[in-house]
Amino acid sequence: MKTPDWGKTAADFARHRAGFPESLFTRLGERGIGGEGQELLDVGTGTGSLGRGFARRGCRVTGLDPAEPLLEQARRLDSGEGLTTGYVVGRAEDTGFPDGQFDIVAMGQCFHWLDRPRATAEALRILKPGGWLVIAHFDWIPRPGNPAAVTEELILRHNPGWTLAGGNGLYPGWLADVVGAGFADVETFAYDHDVIYSQEDWRGRIRASAGVGGTLGADAVAAFDREHEELLRSRFDSHLVVPHRVFALIARRQV
Secondary structure (H helix, E strand, C coil), rough: CCCCCCHHHHHHHHHHHCCCCCHHHHHHCCCCCCCCCCCEEEECCCCCCCHHHHHHCCCCEEEEEECCCHHHHHHHHHHHCCCCCCCCCEECECCCCCCCCCCEEECCCCCCHHHHHHHHHHHHEEEEEEEEEEEEEEEECCCCCCCCHHHHHHHHHHHCCCCCCEEEEEEEEHHHHHHHCCCCEEEEEEEEEEEEEEHHHHHHHCCCCCCCCCCCCCHHHHHHHHHHHHHHHHHCEEEEEEEEEEEEEEECCCC
């Protein structure tokens, strides 16, 4: 599957994609990650979901992303909360920041799209000694007959080249990338969290996904969305309970 063009989905991305739950930031805070005054780079920030969670806790956040339309949405969402985050157009593999600048480098919902060896090496370079790398995912979980599973079947009919169906929200393969880059104190944790969507919001969430808005043309997205609307109305109640799984990998640059 080709790399998605997230700029095409910026409006749906900002409006409909559920952000990381507050419980993730609480768990990271218990490990000393995300405290007041810490300097944090949110790599692949998109519309700023992960970085905004840290900013609410007093981190000084910079968001980095190659898609300026997503950064425009991130600035708008920050303004609505009275938050100040600096946003920079750039890539994970070559951030342009000085050595040892950040206490935390976070990567939310993007690690699978990166050149992982280069991105982890770059994170190690720009972290302070003792600084933290956080790789986080928040994925819907398809179970037989649930909204996610039914939606995935429809995506595959419209986009057979989509390769992300049937995921379980766990990423043990990322450990090799992180350890290979030289990180230590590696830990992972995962837990489940339900998200309630209206049918309209779930349709928007799917339009803002890699298999639909990120890769299909505008006419194809519209055709998919019409069929998706009919499918949801025929199969489900007005509000959908969609199980999700939080996965986090944390690791530290050695002192």
